[in-house]
Amino acid sequence: MAIQKQKVRFFEEKLSDYFAKAGRDFLPWRKAGITPYEVWVSEIMLQQTQVSRVVAYYTRFLKRFPTVQELAKATWEEFLPYYEGLGYYARGRNMLLASQKIAEEHEGVFPRDVRELRSIPGIGPYTASAIMSFAYNDKHMAWDTNLKRVVGRFFYGSKKAFIDEEWFEKTFITKRRELNASLMDFGSSLCASRPKCNTCPLSSRCVYFREKGLQEREEKKVKKLFPDSQAEQVIVILHEKHQKYFSSVKKKYQPFILSEGYVTRAAIKEWFLKKYTLRLAVRPPHERLHFGGRKTLVVNAQILGGEHDFLIFPKQALKEYTKGSLSSC
């Protein structure tokens, strides 16, 4: 489905108006001239924690550790009182490790490069894009669930739509800092899980609104049934208890990529049975993305029976594959 640029402009204008009236400019991490370090602290704290809880932690933390160098000098015992209560202690440990790496290897400066940022502990694709856009004002969309939900519903009719992220990155003209912030605010207020369409300034051209949310409701059922009429290929992550990961090729880790005709649960099972005489349990898709220009589902599968000689890799190999090949699609 080709999306008209004029519709994209409408979307951007309405969001910009909304942001001017109702944006959360008062949040401390929205101040002008924010540093990459400050963006990073806010993004790590905001993972899995509500905005209202994070504000007080964030302010106190930055008072005690105003720069990445100060943080890098801290011990876990010194760090903990300023983090305790946010939970997810692996995140906290990663913060210390990351600060040390930035202080030692990058002279205390967060790299202005997505790949380099992603080599730092605890920084994934979303956080890297957030640093690039909010601190460096580079042209990166920070695709979190809010952004995907708003763009997915407005342009395609469903928060689970296959979004051509690359196309949108090229087509949006609004400054990224503002666009990301407005989409985040819009997605957490109006176009939330239960959208408030009747008061939404985008409703006149929104596909979700026009279809009364039909597609999204249907997809909920489809997720359970798992054939997906739009999918063109599927990436199967074959594993054993999420500890051993099996590769489709020798030497390096690569998941199994099946194309059209094999994108349903039944077809995936049949393919593995015929090709390798393996019986599988296949989970519903946990991700939908454009990979190699094709609408792609990502599914996990476990071997229930049969012999194989696939190379075995640790979870780290899957993480690296996801960071490398899947993130650049």
Ligand code: SF4
């Ligand atoms: S009309 Fe409803 S679904 Fe569409 S963007 Fe607005 S709130 Fe979201």
